[in-house]
Amino acid sequence: MLAIAILFAVGSVTARNLPTADILASAALMAATFSIGPFRQGGMHSLALSRRVRACDGKYGPGVHVPASLAIPLPFVAFGLFGATLIPLHRGTGIALLLIALGLWRLVGSVSLSIHTTGVRRRARNWQSIGSREVFLTWDEIDSVRTDIDILPLRVGSRRDPLLRLTPKDRLARGGRLRYDTDDSLAIPTSYVAAEPNALFRAIHDLKTHPNRRHVLSAPAARELLRPNPLRERLSPGDPIESGHSGTIW
Known part of the structure; x- marks a missing residue:
C-alpha cells in the first residue's frame, strides 16, 4: 500500500489538470493511511509518547x-476525502463513497x-x-x-x-x-x-x-x-x- 501511495503521489504532481491531481493526491493519502495497519499489527503502535496524552x-x-x-479513524477520513474529490466528476459515486466512509467510521467507534x-x-x-x-x-x-x-x-x-x-x-x-x-x-x-x-x-x-x-x-x-x-x-x-x-x- 505504501508503494501505491507513492505512485499516486507522483501522479498527482505530474497531472496536467487540477481535478485529476486532487483525485490522485487523495488516493495517495488514502493508500498511505491504510498502510498504517500492517505496521500496527506488527507491533509498531507508537514511536513516542503522544502529545495528546495529558494530566487531568x-x-x-x-x-x-x-x-x-x-490511527483508527484516519483511513476513513482519507476514504471520505477521496469520495469528496470525485464529486465534481462523478457526483453519485463521490457521494456514495463519502457516505460509506462516514458509516464505517461510526461502525468502528472509539x-x-x-x-x-x-x-x-x-x-x-x-x-x-x-x-x-x-x-x-x-x-x-x-x-x-x-x-x-x-x-x-x-x-x-x-x-x-x-x-x-x-x-x-x-x-x-x-x-x-x-x-x-x-x-x-x-x-x-x-x-x-x-x-x-x-x-x-x-x-x-x-x-x-x-x-x-x-x-x-x-x-x-x-x-x-x-x-x-x-x-x-x-x-x-x-x-x-x-x-x-x-x-x-x-
Whole structure:
C-alpha cells in the first residue's frame, strides 16, 4: 500500500489538470493511511509518547487521560476525502463513497481511557450507542491486570488486537460493555487508544500492585508514566514485569 501511495503521489504532481491531481493526491493519502495497519499489527503502535496524552482532574480525582487513537479513524477520513474529490466528476459515486466512509467510521467507534488515583475509567462509543458509554473500576475493585490477544478471523488471514484486561473482583456489570468484554474482565483494546500498549500495561499493572506509587498521578508530569521505552529496547522480547526486561509483551 505504501508503494501505491507513492505512485499516486507522483501522479498527482505530474497531472496536467487540477481535478485529476486532487483525485490522485487523495488516493495517495488514502493508500498511505491504510498502510498504517500492517505496521500496527506488527507491533509498531507508537514511536513516542503522544502529545495528546495529558494530566487531568475531575470527579474521579487527578490522573492522566489517554485519548482515542487517531490511527483508527484516519483511513476513513482519507476514504471520505477521496469520495469528496470525485464529486465534481462523478457526483453519485463521490457521494456514495463519502457516505460509506462516514458509516464505517461510526461502525468502528472509539475508545479512550483515564487512569486516576482512585481507579481506571474507560469511555467508548460505537454504532450501538448515541453517546459515550463509561465504565469505572476503583483500584480495590480490580483483582488483576493481564494481557490478551483478540483474534478476529477475516476472509484472508486474521486480525490480531492486543487487549489489556482488568479482572474485577465481582461480576462485570452489563452496562457499557464492548464485544471484547466478558463477565469477569473489562477489556481495553490498546490499538484504539493513543498510548504504546506495553507502556500502558506497565503503568496500570504497577499502579495496581504498588498503591503507594499512585500519588504520582497527582503530579503535572503524570503523563510520563506512559512514555514507552526506546524503540531498540522494544524490539527485544521479554516481560518487563516478571523479569525486569524492558522489551515488549505483545
